[in-house]
């Protein structure tokens with residue numbers, strides 16, 4: 001794999017890898033490893049490109065916090081005009097703390113608790129995307145209790161087939177747990193009409209992530225348009241049409257960056273016909289290429305005819321390779337020029353703990369710095385403390401400066417909530 005999947009923000013100068021204008025090695029020395037490094041320039045560039053492509057249609061970008069909810073990233077995107085898309089009380093809390101207002105936030109998710117719905121209403125969110133009839137009634141009851149009218153979108157399962165790299169990240173086909181089946185939505189809209197504390201104003205879909213083609217957007221949106229037309233007939237004017245996230249990024253040579261103009265050409269006319277405001281919820285598109293994971297090579301070893309590079313990061317930091325068989329480009333921050341075919345593995349006591357398998361890449365020695373690319377989305381947020389491993393640090397670079405934006409966890413953090421002397425209750 002060559003340099004071509006890399007953005008200019010993470011490129012080599014005189015043979016060593018830089019993160020914008022800061023050498024990766026400098027960050028690794030000062031912040032330690034493993035550490036995620038995010039580029040503010042990449043976030044800005046990607047946000048501006050998407051906003052420019054959609055400029056011809058009334059729209060709002062709601063960044064999907066699930067990809068990376070780091071406060072520094074949220075601040076960069078918020079300053080550019082982004083709203084937030086959250087799927088839990090915790091993400092709502094993070095969004096509010098990062099300075100988003102209620103009306104900048106949309107709340108989704110298949111299993112919202114009553115408590116989370118209450119928090120969303122109290123925060124005055126712009127839209128709650130409801131995924132079932134039972135949730136609609138629960139929301140009505142809570143909104144009544146609070147004396148408010150809940151702004152509701154219906155998340156529709158449009159039943160479209162998508163082409164993407166893993167079944168776990170396809171969400172919009174018949175039988176998936178997500179959304180209201182599209183052929184049941186009109187009936188539910190009529191039921192919603194009879195409720196006093198919910199107002200149906202939006203239709204929403206999210207058909208999958210890392211979508212290889214734009215076709216599912218076209219097919220799904222067409223379903224939403226037909227529905228919206230019938231809903232207007234049933235007295236529910238649809239003001240927002242939310243087409244979810246899913247824009248792909250380039251992890252590997254075979255992947256392509258989305259054609260944003262083609263995306264806009266497919267979406268805009270339909271949304272205009274619906275006389276609605278478009279909402280998009282990209283997560284990966286902004287965050288993935290903005291980040292790398294830096295790790296140190298601990299050991300080299302040969303076993304069972306294989307060469308292993310054992311690093312100080314693994315599935316606990318970046319779960320994607322072992323969970324989705326995902327490809328992340330890995331290289332040395334200072335390549336010697338030698339190449340080797342290796343497995344890059346972490347220290348976790350699991351055979352599934354790998355970052356790459358049978359990969360031809362830079363040959364590496366203990367002490368070398370590994371750079372795992374395109375790790376800004378679904379990296380830190382999916383990391384765990386398995387094997388009592390403290391979570392990695394997070395760093396942001398902006399030009400020639402960098403800052404630790406999340407400190408590395410300490411051993412004390414690992415046991416902070418444990419009760420040394422449990423408060424036993426007799427019942």
Ligand code: LLP
Nearest residue numbers: 064206209210245246247281282283284378
């Ligand atoms: N909106 C909804 C309702 C979603 O479920 C998702 C992602 C997004 C927006 C953002 O999708 P994006 O633009 O990032 O594709 N952990 C997996 C990805 C799971 C995506 C879940 N939903 C991975 O590492 O590939």
